[in-house]
Amino acid sequence: MDLIRKTFSGITLPSATNRRHRRKPPPAIPEILELIFSYLNDYTIRHSVVLVCRQ
Structure with missing residues (x-):
């Protein structure tokens, strides 16, 4: 068990907050409409x- 702790002690995993910041923003309404059309x-x-659209 000590060997495992020594091996993985220097590794840092990305936290959930860091992963959220790396996501692309959702597409804007004009981009969505262009894709649909x-x-x-x-x-x-x-x-x-x-x-x-007139209704």
Whole structure:
């Protein structure tokens, strides 16, 4: 057991707070909309999406 303690005594593991700070921020609303609209063709955007936005 002492050998294990000596071996791992110098190793520091990242804490939970450090891991949280390394995450990328979530995408902004325009980026999300651009991703969603990239799957739609022009006809769908002009006729369906516009109607939903007006409601």
